[in-house]
Amino acid sequence: MGQYPLAFAQDRQGRGQVAAGNAAAGEERVSWRSWYALGLLFVVYVFNFIDRSILGMLNQPIKEDLGLTDTQMGFLGGVAFAIFYTFIGIPVARLADVSVRRNVVAISLAVWSGMTVLCGFAGNFWHLLFARIGVAIGEAGGSPPSHSMISDLFPERRRATALAIYALGIPAGGMFGSLLGGWLNEAFDWRTAFILVGAPGLVLAIFVRLTLREPIRGAMDTVPRQVAPAPPVREVIAHLWSRRSFRLLVLGASLQSFVGYGVGYWIPAFLMRAHDMGSGSIGVWLFWLGVPGMLGTFLGGWLGDRLSARDVRWYVWLPGIANLVALPFSVFFYIWPDVVMALSVSAFAGFLGGYYLGPTFALTQAMATPQMRAMAASLLLFSINLIGMGLGPQVTGLLSDVFATPGDAGAGGLRLALISVTLVNGLAAFAFLGAGRWLQSDLASVRSGA
Template sequence: MTATSVGATPAAPPAARPVYSANYKRLVLFLLVTAYTLNFIDRTIIATLGQPIKDALHISDAQIGLLGGLYFALLYTFLGIPIARLAERYSRVNIISVAILIWSGFTALCGAATSFATLGAFRFGVGVGEAGLSPPAQSLISDYYPPKERASALSIYSFGIPMGTMIGAVAGGYIAKTFGWHMAFMVVGLPGVAVAIALKLLVKEPPRGHSETPVTHLVAEDALPDAPAKRGELAEMWAVFKILFLKWPVFNMVMGITLVSFAGYGGGQFAQPYFVRTFHLDYAAVGLIVGLAAGFSQGIGTLVGGPITDALSRRLSSRWYALVPAIGVALAYPAIVGIYTAPTWQTAAAFMLIPGALSYVYLAPTFGVIQNMAPTHQRATAAALLLFFLNLLALGGGPPFTGWVIDHFAAFHFAHPAATSLGDAISGFFGIHPADFQTACPGGKAAKGAADAAKAACSGALVLGTRQGVIVAYAFSLWGAFHYLLGSFGIGKALAKARADRGESD
C-alpha cells in the first residue's frame, strides 16, 4: 500500500485493525533510525568542520556557534509545529520523505559556500528540512509500538543521535583532511536521497492509535485521520501546551531535557576544536578519536536508557522515567570535567568513554513520557512543541553561548596571562573585549610572520578559554538533572491519569 498524498480525500469508515509483523516493524524502525542518523550527521557536522571553517573564513567561536546553533535552529524550531500539525492530518511518511530531500540538498549546498553569510543561509535551509523528521517519526513509532514498549522503541530511534555524531565526526574529519571541508558537506548530503526513496516505498502509514489498548477510533491504513485531529488549531495547541507546561512533573522533564541538551549542544560543538587546539592533532585523527569514543559512549547510553527505564517502571514505579535521567546526567559531569582537564589526548579520550553512557539515558524516557502523556491525535504536535522549546533554547542558544564564553575567556587570558583560573576568567568576564583578541589573533591564531611569543600567547589563551568555556557550558546539565529529580515527584500519577483519561489498561 502506498502512503496517502498530501491533499487526498479522507477515508471515512473505520477499518479492521491491520497486523504488522515484528520483522516489518523492525524494518520501519531501522529506516527511521537511518533517517535520524543522517539528520544528525548533517546537523552536527559543523562541530567536526568548525576548526577548518574558522581557519578559512577567519571567524570567531561565537560565529561558529551561530552556524552550529541559531542559524540552523531558528527555522528548524519555528517550522516544527506547523509541520507537526500537517502530520496529524496527512501522511507522515510523505512528510518525512520530502523533509529528507530538502535537508540533504541544503547540506550539499553548504559545500559551495565561500563566506560566513552564504554558509549561514544554507544552514537555515538545512534547518527547514530537518524540522520535518522527528515529530512525524515519533508519532509513527507510537502507532507501531504499544505504550509499554514505546520508550524502548524510541530509545532505538534516538540511537541515530550518537550514530550520526560518530559517523559525521569520523567521515567528516577524514574528508576534510583529504579533500577539504567543502567536499565533506557535499559527500554527507548525498545519501539522504536514497533513504527518502526507501521510506516512501517501504513504510506504510498505520492507523492513528493503532497500538493503544483498547483500540478506539481507528481509521484505515494509509488513510487520513478524522476528528478530533481536525478541531481548531488554537484549541489543539492549547491542549498540548497544557500537557507539557502546566503539569508540574511533565514541565520539569521538559526543563530537564532542555538544559541537558543546552549543555550537550554547546559543549559538544567545541569538543573537536578543543582537541585540535590543545593537542595539535589533525582533523582526521580528531574525528576518529572523538567520533569513536563519544559515539560509542553515547550509543550505549541511548540504547540502554529506554529498556532500563521500561523495566524499572514496570517493576518499581513510573518515577524512574525521571530518576534514570537525573542520576545518569549527574554522574556524567565529573567525567566531562576530566576530559577537558586531561594532560594528554589519550587520557582525554579515555574519559570520553564515560559520560555518554551515563547521561544519554535521558533521551528515550523523556520522549516516552511525552508520547504517553499525549492523546493519539496530538502526539506529533506534542513532539514538535517539545522540540520547539528544546531547540530554540538548547540548539539555538547552546553553541552561540559557549562560543561567546570561549571568546571572552580567551580574550581575558590573552590580556592577563598570569590569571589562569576559571574563577579569574569569570570575575573578569565583562571587563574584556573579545574584538581585541580577534584583532591580535585573527581566527585564534597570530598573524603570519608574528614572533613565536605572540603565537604562543594566542594559542595558549585560546586553549585555556576553550577548556574553561566548555566546562561552564556542561555545568548546565546539572541544573537539568535537578529538574529531572523534581519531575520524579508526581510523574507516575500524571502518566496513570493520562492512561485513564484515554480509557487504556495498564
C-alpha cells in the same frame, strides 16, 4: 485489510485514521513491518545528525578559511539553526498529524540533504548561513512524524525501547559525521565534505517514499481512542503544560540538550587547539567514543521500560541519577593534560549522557493522545532545540571569546567555556528527579481522559 498487520491498517490515502486501542494486539504483536519501519526511520535520523553535526567537525577549517570568529561559528551552529528548526517544526508537526507522515519525512529528508550539499558552495558567512537555515527547515520535519509513527507501531510498554533505538541516530549520526567530516576534510577539503555527505540523503528520501508504510493512528494503544480530528495547537499545549511532571521533564531535557549541543559542537575545535590534533584523528576518536554513547542511549530506554514496570518514576529517576554520576567524569576531560587518558575517561560520561532520550521521548508520547502525538513531539523538540541547539553552541562560543587570553590560541578560553557549560547538567539532573513527584498522578489523569 487482513493482509496487513494491525499497525498498518489504513485508508489508501493514509490520512489521519485513529483506531480504537487493542490491548492484546498492542501488548503482544509487533510485526516485522514495525521493525523495518523503525530501522528505516533510525537510518533517516542518522542522516539527520550527520548533516547537523558535521559543521562542528569542520568548525576550525571553516573558521580559518572564511575568517570567522568563535561567536560567528557559534551562531551558525546554534541560534541561526535552532530558530528556524524550532519554529518551522510546529506547523510541520501539525501537517504530520493530519496527513501522511511518511511523505513528510521523505520530503524533509530531501530538503535538508540538498541544503547540506549547498553548504559546500558557500563563499562567505552569509552563504553558509543561508544554507544552514535550509538544513534547519528540512530537519524540522524529521523527528515529529517519526515519533508519532513509532508510537503507533509499538505498544506502550515497549515504546521507550523503540524510541531509544530511534534515538540511537543521535550518537550514530555524530559518530559518522565526525568520522566522515574529519577524513574528507583531510583527504579533500571542508567543501567536498559537505557535498559528499549530503548527496546520499537525496537517494534515501526516494527509498523512504517507496518502501515505508503509513501506520494507523492509535493502533497500539491499550486505552480505546475514538476517531477524532487533530486538536488545535493551543489545546495540545494546554493539555501537556498542565502536567507539572511534563514541565520538569522538558526543562531537564532542554538543559541536558544545552550541554550536549554546546559541548558536542566545540569538542573538535578544543582538541585541535588544546592538543594539536588533526581533523582525521579527531574524527576517528569521536567515532569510537560514540559507541558507548549509543549503548547508553539504548540502555536508557531498555532499563526505563523494565524498571518502570515496578515504578513508573524510574523513567525520570534514571536520567537524573545518570547525570549526577557523569558530571565529574565530564569535567575531568577538559583539565587532564594527557589527551588519550582524557578521551578514554570521557567515554563513561558519554555512555551515561544518552540515558535521558528514550524515557523523555516515551513519556511525552504517553502524555499525548494519538491525534496530537506529532505535535507533542514537536513541542518537546521546540524547547530542547531552542535552548539546547540554539543557546548551547552560541553561549559556548561567546564564553570562549570572553575567557580567551593572548597567546593561548583560544585553547584556554574554550576550556573554561566548556567546563562552565558542562556544569549545567547538574541542574538538569535535579529537574528530572523533581519530575518524579508528580509523574504518577499526571499519567493517571491522561489515561482517565482528564
